Amino acid sequence: MKGPLSGIRVLDISRAISGPYGAMILADLGAEVIHVEAPEGETSRFRAGPNYKGESFHYLSWNRNKKDLVLDFGTKLGKEAFFDLVRISDIVWNNFRPGSMERLGADYETLKKINPKIIYVSITGYGPTGPFKGRPAFDVAILGHTGVLNLTGEPGGTPVRPGPPVADMGGGIFAAIGALAALHERDRTGEGRKIDIAMQDVCISLLSYYFCQYFVTGAAPKPLDHSGHAFSVPYGIYKTRKGYIAIGPSWPRVARVIGADSLIDDPRFKDWDGRDQHRVELNAIIEEHLAKADAEDWVELFEAEDIPAGLLKDIDQVAVDPQVLHQNMILTLKHPLGGELTLAGNPIKMEGLSEEEYTAPPILNQHEHDVLTGLLGYSEEKIKNLRQEEKERTEERLSHVRKVW
Known part of the structure; x- marks a missing residue:
């Protein structure tokens, strides 16, 4: 797809909101984003609630303009395929808890040996080190921890969660900014970088005004x-x-x-x-x-x-607002399973971005041939062996579960 990031390849192995949303920003700007999922699909793809042809609205919201590939990091050939992609990519993008990528054998120290120019973006809840590094991180927990929830609502009332997932989406936005800065630096130095984005830190940055008020007055801001x-x-x-x-x-x-x-x-x-x-x-x-x-x-x-x-206004009113439509903030895209899918658009407007080329969020493993054969040159036999390894490992795990139960 055309755009200022055309020619940049991103391996998006993230899930839920913060990672997929940030990677989608890069995809909207023209980067080739390959969403790498486990055989069962990433967590948001099949969540309960409204869906389009079995695809969760949660997944559909953050994954347009991407390619999709299934790889099992627990198999020899799955890990090998991922490493082969790392060799020809610019950015590896994840939002797992600290330590998870090390256990997968896909941490920055490992990947930079494969590709010294790789830019490694990691979004976590509280940061890669420190007393809270291992805590599970969801948007609402981060908002409470950082003081956001105690600033919303009315005085004396129950704290109110903001409508959008501020910590998650803010994490994705700041990660995209960090990735762009690292790409620029790499143009000068030829070296990759590791970028750490903590959703905690994002919220504190977004509260800069309130923190300054507190440090000047000595009084913690409250809802007004x-x-x-x-x-x-x-x-x-x-x-x-x-x-x-x-x-x-x-x-x-x-x-x-x-x-x-x-x-x-x-x-x-x-x-x-x-x-x-x-x-x-x-x-x-x-x-x-x-x-x-x-x-x-x-x-x-x-x-x-x-x-x-x-x-x-309510969302149904916003969706038909003349200024919103004028800004092309409501997109209709052809879905690979048929029909058309309507999504919120890209707020970045600039010459060279063609929203007419946008594609709907991909179905699971939709681009196996494009990636494994087109980019890596894998033969049909090698792909077949990769999938067989994956199948055998899945059956082994299911067998273990049956024994436990």
Whole structure:
């Protein structure tokens, strides 16, 4: 596929969200991403919930524009095939717990002996070393550990998980940035690099504003009334006669638009300190005025005064929003099992990227011939032997399970 990363080959052996999402970013930019899966498929492929022709929406969300190949690292020929791919690739991409890649015999120290120019990207929950390195890491646990959950919701209420998986997706994004930096450095030095991305660290970086606030004031930030902003009042989510509206920094213009001009010179609200001290009272007065009209009407009035404001929409509304469609953020792709699959698009817009060439997430082992024969030159007999080894190992494992039970 055409794009600025055309000619870069990535071996994506990750699973779930953080790894596949980050690798998909590289694929969207033109890299050849080969998603290497175990014979049973990676964990997100067959998860419960909505699916398209048996493929989980979870898997479909993060894996477009990739090729797919099954390899069993526990077999001699499976490991050999992976090493052969490492020799002709630029990036190896994983999101396993620390120690897992060593047990597979596919850690950085091993792979750089095979290809000294390889860039090795590892996404973990808490980092490759330290007291928490072996902890299982899921998005919500990381969000709690890093303080994100205690900053959401309303004062005195139950902490609220953000809609998107922030730690997972942030991990993938920062990993992609790290990989691009390593590619640039390799152009100058000819050497590969190991890149470690901890989802913990990603969340702390995303909370830079709050950490700075804490270190300056000595007080830990907490949720604010109306999902407000520590240094901007009014700001947040407000109820109208029908629906909710999100309002950004706009004082005193917002007071004029809602017909509350008297608030502007009110001693309680005249300066920021006063509005901060009386934010609950001010927000309540603003909502009283907003109750006179519907959210859509207020957005129109605010827009006329260049006040940043927006409706609170559901996904079905966003999917048909004219600006979203104009930005080509809703993609329809032909699926290899037939029919068309609709997905959220790529937010990176630049000349040379052709979204018309995008491909749907692949089915399991869809590109065996393209990769093993096309890239590695394997014969049909060698591929047959590889699959036979894989089958025998699977049967051996099943036999062991039966004996245990």
